[in-house]
Amino acid sequence: MAESDKVFAGSIPKFYDTLMVPRAPEAYAANLAELVAASSPGSVLETAAGSGVVTRALAPKLSADARYVVTDLNQPMLDYAASRQGFDSRIEWRQADALDLPFEDASFDVVCCQFGVMFFPDRVAGYAEARRVLTPGGRFVFNVWDRIEENAFADDVTKAVAAVFAHDPPRFLARTPHGYHDVALIREELSRAGFADIRIETREEVSRAPSARDAATAYCHGTPLRNEIEARDASMLRLATDRATQAIASRHGEGPVAGKIQAHVIVAAV
Numbered sequence: 001m002a003e004s005d006k007v008f009a010g011s012i013p014k015f016y017d018t019l020m021v022p023r024a025p026e027a028y029a030a031n032l033a034e035l036v037a038a039s040s041p042g043s044v045l046e047t048a049a050g051s052g053v054v055t056r057a058l059a060p061k062l063s064a065d066a067r068y069v070v071t072d073l074n075q076p077m078l079d080y081a082a083s084r085q086g087f088d089s090r091i092e093w094r095q096a097d098a099l100d101l102p103f104e105d106a107s108f109d110v111v112c113c114q115f116g117v118m119f120f121p122d123r124v125a126g127y128a129e130a131r132r133v134l135t136p137g138g139r140f141v142f143n144v145w146d147r148i149e150e151n152a153f154a155d156d157v158t159k160a161v162a163a164v165f166a167h168d169p170p171r172f173l174a175r176t177p178h179g180y181h182d183v184a185l186i187r188e189e190l191s192r193a194g195f196a197d198i199r200i201e202t203r204e205e206v207s208r209a210p211s212a213r214d215a216a217t218a219y220c221h222g223t224p225l226r227n228e229i230e231a232r233d234a235s236m237l238r239l240a241t242d243r244a245t246q247a248i249a250s251r252h253g254e255g256p257v258a259g260k261i262q263a264h265v266i267v268a269a270v
């Protein structure tokens, strides 16, 4: 993973939340929240919470006396999430690296993480850290994107932007968000971290956007793909977005667009 892949700062939190979240993460947030809430946990830790799409879905499902600690590596993402959430005395916002959690052993009934583990530099270490803070019988509930070919807009954008920078194609989307989809590997790494009961479901959803430009802008401006494009030539961000727009429009039409998205949803118990 490139160092810039984990930088969600500057204009990215706002673009991520307003453009990207409605295109893809939102479709999975309600499902993750239901899985977390199913055991009526008294304490929940969310890691890599980003701009808070799961937090907004989960908080209403938790009991009035639940403890809900919401964390992310990047403080600007958490600040954005907190500003959207409004005051909730059950929620504690805290900057934290999921691989080095500032919590005691066995302090949460559930740890949840939506589309975050792909960013962990060492997955087994991240899983072991989730396991360490879980109570006996606790559950780790998370999801990961499937391969990029199963996720239409991300694939279209990656190919179109690659053609703009033919000698050094930006591969953020394929490398990181869509780079950890091997179910056998996920099982093996969870087992190595000490999880015993591992259930994985593959869920297909549809991503919708008002226009091809809207979808292209989400990926090119609202994710660290923007960091990669700007590192090559900041003046090319507009051209790259235009090419991505054309690619999506040519496959999905000029008006409102819809494309397949697919993810693996995992529930692992200690």
Ligand SMILES: C[S@@+](CC[C@H](N)C(=O)[O-])C[C@H]1O[C@@H](n2cnc3c(N)ncnc32)[C@H](O)[C@@H]1O
Residues within 6 Å of the ligand: 006, 008, 021, 025, 047, 048, 049, 050, 051, 052, 053, 054, 071, 072, 073, 074, 077, 096, 097, 098, 099, 113, 114, 115, 116, 119, 120, 121
């Ligand atoms: C694709 S976003 C997902 C955000 C949110 N969960 C969602 O579903 O929209 C990935 C998030 O992982 C965070 N992240 C990256 N590396 C991390 C780490 N080591 N520990 C905690 N969070 C991390 C980033 O700051 C970013 O907010």
